[in-house]
Amino acid sequence: MFLYMLVFLAYHSSRWMPRNQRLKFQILNTLVITLVLVPQIYVMGRPKSSRYCKQPLLNNxxxxxxxxxxxAGFSVTFTLIEPIPQGLWASYHxxxxxxxxxxxxxxxxxxxAGDCVKTTPELYHLSLIxxxxxxxxxxxxxxxxxxWLTNPNPGTDLSRHSERPAVPR
Known part of the structure; x- marks a missing residue:
């Protein structure tokens, strides 16, 4: 669910900015994608990661x-396209x-995989993270x-719940 949440946060964070000022956010988005991918690729390429481990942590x-x-593809697409097509939402879910x-x-x-901490420490610790x-x-x-389930007004956003307009009499 971690990657699903990253896309969720990227989408909702980008909607706070005007459409013409999202370039800075795209740079930040690229930085976050890099921070997620680089450690995984680094650990996967380490010679120690290919050592024997009882569990298939390297495959995982x-x-x-x-x-x-x-x-990363969903994150970039969701921050660039407005409105998001239903088919893309379905594939995201x-x-x-x-x-x-x-x-x-x-x-x-x-x-x-408790034994793997001795044979493949980087791989084990990244899996733990x-x-x-x-x-x-x-x-x-x-x-x-x-x-969302306890929201009394299912058609409204939770953040706007307290900002209901007064009902005229």
Whole structure:
């Protein structure tokens, strides 16, 4: 869910800016994408990462790198296009389900790979970081979903709930 949340944050953050001033945000978006991708690619290329580990952490990391490239594509597309077509929204939410599954697999593999901290320390620690990020983002979406379910006005945004206009008498 971590990558799904990054795209979510990029989309909603870009909407705070006027359309003609989003170039600075695109530069920031590129920087965030780089900060997510570079450590993963670096660890995947390390010779220690190819050592034997009981769990397939390296395979999971390569799937995470592929998902990161997909998330980067969604992030750039969502910040450039307005309005977003429904088909693109649907594919983004399908990516969210895949991202949730990826986070769950990462958590299970990392929690059962205690021996790998000795043989492949960088790979294990990166998997641990991705597990924590996935758990935190899953918690974020659970809280957000709970707030959405308890919203008395389902047609309004939660942030605008307190700014209802007065009803004339």
């Amino acid at each position: 990391l390569s799937a995470s790198v592929a998902s990161s490239f997909i998330a 399908a990516f969210g389900l895949l991202s949730c599954g990826q986070g769950l697999c990462t958590a299970i593999l990392t929690l059962t 991705l597990t924590v990020a996935s758990a935190l983002s899953t918690g974020f979406f659970m809280v957000r979903g709970g707030l």
